[in-house]
Amino acid sequence: xxxxxxxxxxxxxxxxxxxxxxxxxxxxxxxxxxxxxxxxxxxxxxxxxxxxxxxxxxxxxxxxxxxxxxxxxxxxxxxxxxxxxxxxxxxxxxxxxxxxxxxxxxxxxxxxxxxxxxxxxxxxxxxxxxxxxxxxxxxxxxxxxxxxxxxxxxxxxxxxxxxxxxxxxx
Numbered sequence: 001x002x003x004x005x006x007x008x009x010x011x012x013x014x015x016x017x018x019x020x021x022x023x024x025x026x027x028x029x030x031x032x033x034x035x036x037x038x039x040x041x042x043x044x045x046x047x048x049x050x051x052x053x054x055x056x057x058x059x060x061x062x063x064x065x066x067x068x069x070x071x072x073x074x075x076x077x078x079x080x081x082x083x084x085x086x087x088x089x090x091x092x093x094x095x096x097x098x099x100x101x102x103x104x105x106x107x108x109x110x111x112x113x114x115x116x117x118x119x120x121x122x123x124x125x126x127x128x129x130x131x132x133x134x135x136x137x138x139x140x141x142x143x144x145x146x147x148x149x150x151x152x153x154x155x156x157x158x159x160x161x162x163x164x165x166x167x168x169x170x
Contacts, residue, residue: 018140019110020092024073024084026148032074032081039081039100043166050166078152092142096163097155103168108160112141119159123150 024031034054043050048061058065068074073084073093080099087094097108110116120128120143127144145151154160 018138019094019112020087020090020140020142021084021095022092022142022144024075024093025082025095025145026075026077026151027145028148029075029077031068032076033068035068035074036081039105042169043105044169045164045166049169077148078155097160105166106162107164107166108155109163110141110143110154110159111161111163112139113161116159116161117141119157120154123153123157123159 035052035057040052040054043052048059051058051060055068056065066072071086071088073086075082075084077097080097083096083098084093085096086092095110099106099108110120117128120141124143124145127146127150129142129144131140131142132138143154145154
């Protein structure tokens, strides 16, 4: 999906920080087997076009297709969707909060900037673990909210940052 591609590109630009969760968010919610009907269609930004079908998202920029399944979990939360992508090397999850408003979708992610890290530490306390990757080259954060109220606080209190906005094209 273009969203996933945007997310991955944004994560690359964020650079030397990896922010993950030990399991898909929100906790103990059912995985959606399909994208909701209002989210399906063609979406664009200034760089690419994404086609969202019932269970897949395809980027016309690179032809890559992502399918809801074991490595991509989609869950409802609050007034949006949470997209969880599993990291192959660690088994941890990158988490993105998607909000649709009319003909646009905003993608928010957990990016380690000074403001967000402060929110994470305030909301999670000891459940916000900072460390280094196995090679020591990359700073990592493992966020482990104890419940969905804590996850909601992360989202509402500035623990995420906008990464991209796409517009409906069809």
